[in-house]
Amino acid sequence: MSADLSYVQPTADSPWGTYLSQVDRVVPYLGELARWAETLKRPKRALIVDVPIEMDDGSIAHFEGFRVQHSLSRGPGKGGVRFHPDVTLEEVMALSAWMTVKTAAVNLPYGGAKGGIRVDPKRLSQKELEKVTRRYTSEIGIIIGPQQDIPAPDVNTNAQVMAWMMDTYSMNVGGTATGVVTGKPLHLGGSLGRVKATGRGVFVTGREAARRLGLNLRGARIAVQGFGNVGSVAAELFAEAGAKIVAVQDHTGTVVNPNGLDLKALVPLSRTEGVVGFRGGDVVANESFWDVPCDILIPAALEGQLSAERAKRTQAKLVLEGANGPTGPAADDILADRGILVVPDVICNAGGVTVSYFEWVQDFSSFFWDEDEINQRLDRIMMNALNHIWDTADRHRITLRTATFAVACERILMARQERGLYP
Numbered sequence: 001m002s003a004d005l006s007y008v009q010p011t012a013d014s015p016w017g018t019y020l021s022q023v024d025r026v027v028p029y030l031g032e033l034a035r036w037a038e039t040l041k042r043p044k045r046a047l048i049v050d051v052p053i054e055m056d057d058g059s060i061a062h063f064e065g066f067r068v069q070h071s072l073s074r075g076p077g078k079g080g081v082r083f084h085p086d087v088t089l090e091e092v093m094a095l096s097a098w099m100t101v102k103t104a105a106v107n108l109p110y111g112g113a114k115g116g117i118r119v120d121p122k123r124l125s126q127k128e129l130e131k132v133t134r135r136y137t138s139e140i141g142i143i144i145g146p147q148q149d150i151p152a153p154d155v156n157t158n159a160q161v162m163a164w165m166m167d168t169y170s171m172n173v174g175g176t177a178t179g180v181v182t183g184k185p186l187h188l189g190g191s192l193g194r195v196k197a198t199g200r201g202v203f204v205t206g207r208e209a210a211r212r213l214g215l216n217l218r219g220a221r222i223a224v225q226g227f228g229n230v231g232s233v234a235a236e237l238f239a240e241a242g243a244k245i246v247a248v249q250d251h252t253g254t255v256v257n258p259n260g261l262d263l264k265a266l267v268p269l270s271r272t273e274g275v276v277g278f279r280g281g282d283v284v285a286n287e288s289f290w291d292v293p294c295d296i297l298i299p300a301a302l303e304g305q306l307s308a309e310r311a312k313r314t315q316a317k318l319v320l321e322g323a324n325g326p327t328g329p330a331a332d333d334i335l336a337d338r339g340i341l342v343v344p345d346v347i348c349n350a351g352g353v354t355v356s357y358f359e360w361v362q363d364f365s366s367f368f369w370d371e372d373e374i375n376q377r378l379d380r381i382m383m384n385a386l387n388h389i390w391d392t393a394d395r396h397r398i399t400l401r402t403a404t405f406a407v408a409c410e411r412i413l414m415a416r417q418e419r420g421l422y423p
């Protein structure tokens with residue numbers, strides 16, 4: 001399993017360990033290209049930076065920052081930036097590798113990258129947050145750029161953070177470079193539809209999976225873990241399609257209502273108080289979220305949340321991975337044995353990077369599309385990719401995860417091979 005890199009010690013269920021085991025599972029389906037498989041197990045480039053800033057009280061604080069470019073074989077690096085106190089190099093490596101697989105699965109002309117800062121942004125003032133963002137951008141400026149590596153939002157980052165990143169990079173290169181990041185505000189070269197794109201992709205792939213399972217969305221019961229950009233938008237779209245959101249969990253706690261939570265009231269409140277501020281349901285212990293009777297489970301928070309033990313308990317028939325890496329290999333096997341269908345992260349949440357690609361293309365041409373056009377193109381790309389993956393899964397009798405890796409890794413390794421061996 002291990003690529004034996006001295007700078008990380010993955011375990012079976014850690015993010016990089018999970019990724020390595022997913023690669024091992026796809027190798028038998030790669031034919032001649034399997035000789036290149038080891039390249040998937042090593043990031044091309046990993047940068048660790050110190051981010052020192054002066055805090056509002058005059059003290060100097062240092063934060064650890066990362067940018068990992070897992071693969072550049074198919075194009076520039078692409079992937080979000082996460083601000084979270086638990087960010088590690090190992091986690092960012094896994095997230096960058098999943099980006100490589102994801103961009104290839106939906107056939108975007110990108111490699112995979114990811115970044116992060118080990119910081120709790122909730123403890124920073126707006127001024128401190130801007131300083132951290134700008135200093136980090138300057139430090140990673142030596143490896144990012146519109147043709148090198150294009151960051152985007154992830155956990156605890158948003159359009160404002162992207163605007164600061166774009167501005168800092170632009171000042172350093174001496175000219176406005178809108179294409180250096182995606183997920184920007186609309187009047188700074190952002191794209192219509194990007195904010196909702198990841199949740200929309202979860203909905204599009206989930207709707208198709210439900211259709212194939214014969215599960216009617218009207219009245220279907222859905223539990224959502226993580227109620228931020230991805231989870232809340234996916235919940236709203238499923239509710240619009242007639243489903244009932246029966247449980248939601250965020251970092252503040254868990255709220256359940258078997259008759260369906262009122263999202264019109266819950267969503268705005270969750271942004272200020274967290275979901276436990278909502279009075280239209282019962283606040284329950286976090287662990288009981290995994291026992292809630294439901295048809296569809298959407299993990300949309302962090303990695304490793306759907307553990308083996310929780311996989312044994314869930315009552316869902318369908319799991320839609322809004323988050324990256326929510327399910328470890330042992331849990332994956334349990335879900336497969338129990339006949340629970342998993343639409344894996346590397347296709348399920350690819351809507352965000354797909355509309356990021358649209359944003360990058362629009363920035364280059366300085367011609368912007370309307371939202372209908374964006375949503376139609378997104379729908380088409382996601383459906384084509386999913387159908388191709390489903391055919392692959394049926395042909396080899398493998399899970400959708402291994403099938404997505406098979407489709408994607410063939411594209412990545414073919415590009416690697418075609419680029420040749422010599423410098």
Ligand SMILES: NC(=O)C1=CN([C@@H]2O[C@H](COP(=O)(O)OP(=O)(O)OC[C@H]3O[C@@H](n4cnc5c(N)ncnc54)[C@H](O)[C@@H]3O)[C@@H](O)[C@H]2O)C=CC1
Nearest residue numbers: 154155156198226227228229230250251301323324349352
């Ligand atoms: N934003 C994007 O476009 C994309 C995000 N993703 C993935 O989706 C997941 C969520 O990302 P976003 O919604 O963007 O982040 P976000 O920062 O908007 O929301 C994160 C949510 O997770 C909740 N959360 C954090 N820790 C938790 C815990 N221990 N237990 C329960 N809930 C917890 C937070 O309270 C918040 O509701 C991440 O895995 C991210 O990598 C994947 C593709 C694209």
Ligand SMILES: O=C(O)CCC(=O)C(=O)O
Nearest residue numbers: 079080152154352353356
């Ligand atoms: O929009 C992007 O470029 C990347 C989004 C992301 O970080 C992800 O898909 O995990």
